[in-house]
Amino acid sequence: MSGARQEPIEIPLSEEETEIYAEYKNATNKTERDAAQVAFLRSNQFVRVKDPVVKEYERHRVQVTTFMLNVFKFRKWLNGQGKPYKKAAGGMSDDGLYTVSPKLRELMPRGLHEVKFIGKDSCTTVLFRGIPKFSGLVASDEDEESNASASIFFYDGQSLQDAGRFYVTAKSNGENAKLGCRIIEGTTYLFAGSKNTCMVWPALIPRGEIQPATDHNIPAQFICLLWSHWYLKLSGEQQKAFATQMTEKFGTIMGEINTPWYEHVVPINELFLECYAILDNDGRPVHPKCAFDFFKTHGIHQHYPSIAAATPAEKKTPHRPENLKEVFLKESNIDKIGPDGLKLDAKTNYISHVFFQSNDIKDLDDVVDKIRNASNTEGAVLYLTHKTSEKVIGLVKVKSSQYVVWRRLRETMKSCLFRPLNNGEIEEFPTTTGGKPKGSKKNKPKTRGLRELLQATKDRIHRGMRSLSHVPGCKTNWRTWSKEGMGFADWWCKSRLLDGKEPNRVDVQFVYKESKCRYASLVTEYRHARAKQQTGSQTTPPKSGFKAGVEAKAGKKIESEAVDEVWSGGQGGQGGGQGGGGRVERGSGRGGRRGRCGGRWKGGRRIHMGKRNRRGRGRGRDGGQGRRNRGGRRGRGGLGRGGASGRA
Secondary structure, three states: OOOOOOOOOOOOOOHHHHHHHHHHHHOOOHHHHHHHHHHHHHHOOOEEEOOOEEEEOOOOEEEEEEEEEOHHHHHHHHOOOOHHHHHHHOOOOHHHHHHHOHHHHHHOOOOEEEEEEEOOOOEEEEEEEOOOOOEEOOHHHOOOOOOOOHHHHOHHHOOHHHEEEEEEEEOOOOEEEEEEEEEEOOEEEEEEEOOOOOEEEEOOOOHHHHOOOOOOOOHHHHHHHHHHHHHHHOOHHHHHHHHHHHHHOEEEEEEEEEEOOEOOOOOOOOOEEEEEEEEEOOOOEOOHHHHHHHHHHOOOOEOOOOOOOOOOOOOOOOOOHHHHHHHHHHHOOHHHEEOOEEOOOOOOOOEEEOOEEEEEHHHHHHHHHHHHOOOOOOEEEEEEEEOOOOOEEEEEEEEOHHHHHHHHHHHHHHHHHHHHHHOOOEOOEOOOOOOOOOOOOOOOOOOEOHHHHHHHHHHHHHHHHHOOOOOOOHHHHHHHHHHHHHHHHHHHHHHHHHHHOOHHHOOHHHHHHHHHHOHHHHHHHHHHHHHHHHHOOOOOOOOOOOOHHHHHHOOOOOOOOOOOOOOOOOOOOOOOOOOOOOOOOOOEOOOOOOOOOOEEEEOOEEEEEOOOOOOOOEOOOOOOOOEOOOOOOOOOOOOEOOOOOOOO
């Protein structure tokens, strides 16, 4: 429509920013370009500049200034002056900010530090950069909501149509890590840190002597420790060759640190750091073949033989509440971190690289399908190279469907069960993990029974899995995902909280720590237990429905497990649905929501989902004050007392 108002899609530059950006584009050498980049970031309202950190060493005083996105200020701006940009951003995350600010996409990587080496009569400045922001191939490949798309993050106006080949690299499921090495006036320094941290020290001094790695909540301490350990294992000649190449040719080695005390969705049972890219001195990724040849030359080898991590074997003895603390400290390796820091094995090589593979662009769709249906992996990062120059033109993420589903489950469990347990909001466990009641006597936390919370968790899991419509295979598999997720919630409450029946046997502090730090191992333990229960002897996790789409394409018969199971131990749903031989929920109903139009059932499967129920008295056909009956029969008691809804 000609008269329609156009929503702004890019934040305009101020006059000062415009002048500085012109200086950046017109710079004739790296020194001028780096100086203009720093000046631009200092002038941008959404970039936070931290106070410099200064360290004194024998040859130089090292001053590190960190630049990072100010997402909090961006959110506040979007709700006020910048409201017209809210739709274009699509979200209030750093992805949303990058979406509406093309100049920040160009000049503000994921982590940037200005490092000054100040000598007696000299000052050398180095920019230690993280990798440029890149996006998912489609919406399901992003962890946060935004309008970010792969196309806007390609370099120099390139697009997918310009690609001739692509390289698959496994997406390591750890924490962001940056590694660097520079020769400054004859002295070699190591650089290392997480996304927004940077430590610099003389390479020949063991990092543990400068700062022991004592706090498992600070990844940077362990990144520095592993990097120093790796470098000092090299011979003098190897150290010189490595430092020279890094100084003259490369800028940053990108990796992820995997720690057994902080898992995401892939189990981690050892400490290691996986490298996945090398940036040039301007912060752009070099060609993958160049990067992985460099790794091989310097003794950095591949950690896993494929895109997926190995599935841990089934535990011989299931965890019991009595031994959870001992097992957690041992399996997480936290018990190895003493007052003097973590001590590394002198012979172990803790630095490795991810799996990678070269492919022709015509095979993109087939390879993406394989990644999406892979198990025990977060997915992959694809490096696209130009069809004629072989230059890297962009990176895109592709997440496995399993990762997206189990991450959604983790966030649901965290908000519905894990956090309430930690906050003393479960009636059966009324203390925080610190052992003290939360709040004052006048302001005690609102508590709910474990059974009620479990039912609410299942309801949210069911709705959450059904809402993953952006995930390939959702229409076919969401009921299976829901069934597995609700089964996990049941299993966790039973195995870790003993269903609230024996609270004195439960060490709440370590139950919570395990849920926070060892979530992936919890899921694996559950899947082993579920497989054993289903088969009586199976000892490896069963197929979880994530490969159903691929198997169906291949003509294999799929035995669907997408039947909604009985909700045991939850609140009874009033008026949950019409009978017809279908199964319905069971459990005692009290103080919940009216179960209105829970869904129609036929032959054991619900074929229509009702809307979320509203509070009030239940008049449902299957209503009942106490336990709800199966098989479509009328409940006893006529009018229900408002038990919580069934699966709708």
